[in-house]
Amino acid sequence: MEKHEGGEWKMRFVNLKKIMWGCLAFVSTVLSVMGYYPLIPAVYGVYCLDSEHTVLFYIGLFAGMGYFISIPSMCKYLFIIAVISFVIRLYKWKNEKNICLVTSITAAVSTAVMNMSVAAFTDFENVKCVLAVSEGLIVFSAAFVFCRGYEYISAFRFKVREETGGLLPDREEAFRSAVFGLSGIITRANAMTAAENESKLPDTGERISREVTGRLCACCEGCSVCWTSDASVSDSIKMLVEAVCKRMKTEEIVQNRYVKGCPHYARMVEAANEAFARVELNEAWYRRLTENRRIIASQLDAVAQLMDDWGKAEKCIDKRRRLRLSRIYVAAREKGLIVENAHIYETAGHRICIKADVYTKEDGGIEAVKYVQAVSRAMGVQMRQAHETVSIITDELSTVVLYEENQFYALSGVATKKKTGSQANGDSCSMFQLDDGMYHVCVSDGMGSGKQAQAESTLVVDLLEKLLEAGFSRESALKLMNSAMVISAGEESYSTVDFATIDMYTGELELTKTGAAPSFIKSGKGVSVIENESLPAGVDAAQESVHSKNTLQSGDFLVMVTDGVLEYLHVKDRQEKLMDIIAGVKSDNAGVLAQEILDRVLLDTGGYAMDDMTVVAIGIWEK
Incomplete structure (x- = not known):
């Protein structure tokens, strides 16, 4: 109808x-x-x-x-x-x-x-x-x-969209609710199971005592004599079990003779050790099960949060900017470009984003920069082209995405030194800017050194980069990365994460540390330190990363280092020493700054690297 x-x-x-x-x-x-x-x-x-x-x-x-x-x-x-x-x-x-x-x-x-x-x-x-x-x-x-x-x-007259961030908002909301519901069910089930186990199960010592008496005392011919004539047998067995739980050596337990007069004491010690091993194994599996449930719940939360972020990330404002939208069609046509399906969006940071299908009838095509110029003039705001879009607009229909130009640009430099005698550097780092104007820097230090540490730190850096490119928020990406490390890591396999995000529109810096070394901000001649204490990634799926916020001005530098740079400085106050080194470098080149910091640290250590060393310097300037 x-x-x-x-x-x-x-x-x-x-x-x-x-x-x-x-x-x-x-x-x-x-x-x-x-x-x-x-x-x-x-x-x-x-x-x-x-x-x-x-x-x-x-x-x-x-x-x-x-x-x-x-x-x-x-x-x-x-x-x-x-x-x-x-x-x-x-x-x-x-x-x-x-x-x-x-x-x-x-x-x-x-x-x-x-x-x-x-x-x-x-x-x-x-x-x-x-x-x-x-x-x-x-x-x-x-x-x-x-x-x-x-x-x-x-x-x-071109069709405009309603002010919504998705094509099927009702279905997206239902999906988010369902995923959040699954996460809540798993979390509640985990909590109820833990509470039931704590209320129903006896402690480890009592469980071992019952198993020992059930296996040996109940089958012994002298059981009635021992338990009736000597009421302290129960306390003696408890002392034996306590010694086993404290991991005393078997020979020492046998020698102490906790249960006196028992002809089967050696077998009793052996049974107690076996029972303790089983109990310990069961508890380890239970902890692992509980941890995995918590990881699954956190991952479901992250996926639901991603859907929520997608719904809020971009809101179509065609109706409010309809005149501007018509000017885009006209301005592009003056450049010989034909625009179809153009829509104006407002990002979560209240910035303009324009998506349109564009083509031209001119032979050889037209440079995409001319389309950017036309749209900038029509909108009255300088625009920039999104990454991985066409550079030449031809007669084939191409989707071109433009974002509002950011105020700052960033340049970075890296200096590294592997541990003396090691085959590979266990530190990894990555610097990249996404279309939303956020410049991300990730530095990871794998536990130990060599190829194994390098593989672990590279995994952390690559995973964070892929999650952010996929649209996950900082918090969700860090939680997913940490839960993945908990699942994949061994008992002695962890990595630190030093993760910085700089807003290229405002210069706001958000720094997240997960077991990482302090970072430093160089502003003019002054240097300040950012230090947050937390466990490395992969230790606990429920751990919370420590965040801090600062604002960078044009010409400021963020300096991020791994533990090896600080730990082996031969001074009492290592942070103060490194701050003096950073302040003493006069160069405005990020690469030179990072290399000179590392060179001066190596001068203090006599050129010997007792651990992998990485220095990352990021400077921002106004466009």
């Missing part, structure tokens, strides 16, 4: 448009200026731009010309119309660049030339020449105004 009504309204609009073109053609023949009819070529020039032609236009045009215009003038304007039609259609077939200006010039020149030709074959007078040129100027002005208005009206 709704589809039928939509089709009916569309048909009514098409019919109304045809009637309006017919009326406009008729009205253009009414206005006369000193015997000339400048609106005829101007209106016809605009009509040539319309893709949907109608016979009503020609009916209105010929009816008006037959009623108001003389036969000679009619022949003149019919010839002008033919010239305009031929030139405009030929030009539109070739390209769409500056079509408004070309239409106006064609209509004006053809009108002026025709008038001059008529004057040359009749009485050639200066007045007629002036009138011919004057009509050409009037035609140019009218055609340009009409063409520009037609372009804006045509662009204004």
Whole structure:
């Protein structure tokens, strides 16, 4: 029913448009200026731009010309119309660049030339020449105004989207709710299981005592004698079990003879050790099960949070910026570019993002930078092209995404030194900027040194980068990375994570440390330290990373180092020493700054690296 009504309204609009073109053609023949009819070529020039032609236009045009215009003038304007039609259609077939200006010039020149030709074959007078040129100027002005208005009206008619961040918001909300619900069920089940086990199960010592007495005392012929004549047997067995739980050596337990007079004491010690081993193994598996449940719950939370972030990340504001949207179509057409399906979005940081399908009819294509310039002029805001988009716009439809240009840009430098005698550097780092204007820096120090440590730190860095590129937030990416490390890491396999995000629009720095060394901010001649204490990644899935926020100004540097840079400085206050080293480097080059810091640290250690060393320097400047 709704589809039928939509089709009916569309048909009514098409019919109304045809009637309006017919009326406009008729009205253009009414206005006369000193015997000339400048609106005829101007209106016809605009009509040539319309893709949907109608016979009503020609009916209105010929009816008006037959009623108001003389036969000679009619022949003149019919010839002008033919010239305009031929030139405009030929030009539109070739390209769409500056079509408004070309239409106006064609209509004006053809009108002026025709008038001059008529004057040359009749009485050639200066007045007629002036009138011919004057009509050409009037035609140019009218055609340009009409063409520009037609372009804006045509662009204004393009379909706009509702203010929503997704195509199926109801389904997205249902998905988020379902995933959050699954996470809550697993978390509650985990808590209930833990509570039940704590309330029902006896402690480890009592469980071992029961197993020992059940296996040996219950089967012993002297059980009734021991337990009736000596009431302290139970306490003696408890002392034996306590010694086993404290991991005393078997020989020492046997020698102490906790249960006196028992002929099966050696077997009792052996049974207690076996029971303790089983209990310990069961508890380890239970802890692992509980940990895995918690990891699954946290991963489900991260996925649900990702869906929530996607829903809030970009909101279409076509309705609020409809005029700007129409200006994009017109400005791009002036560059010879044809835009389809353009939409304006507002990001979570209240920045502009524009997505559109673009192509051109020009041979060889047009540089994408011209489209960026056109959109920037239309929006009144400098725009930049998203990563991994086309550099040349051709006749094939390409989706081009533009973001509002950021205020700052960042340059980074890295200096590394592997542990003396080691085969590989166990530190890894990555620097990258995403389309949302966030510059991310990740430095990881794998436990130990060599290829194993390098593999662990590389895994951390690569995983964080992929998660952020996929659209996960900082917090969700860090939680997923940590839970993945908990699952994959062994008992002695952890990595530190030093993760910084710099907002290239505001210069705001957010630094997250997971067992990482302190970082430093160099601002002019001053140096400040950022130090947060936390466990390395992979120790506990429930651990929370420590965050800190600062604001960087143009010319400031963020210096991030691994433990090996600080730990082996031969001074009492290592942080103060490193701050003096950073302040003493005068270079504004990030690469030089990082290398000189490392070189001066190595001077203090005599050139010997007792651990892997990495220094990362990031400087930001205003564009």
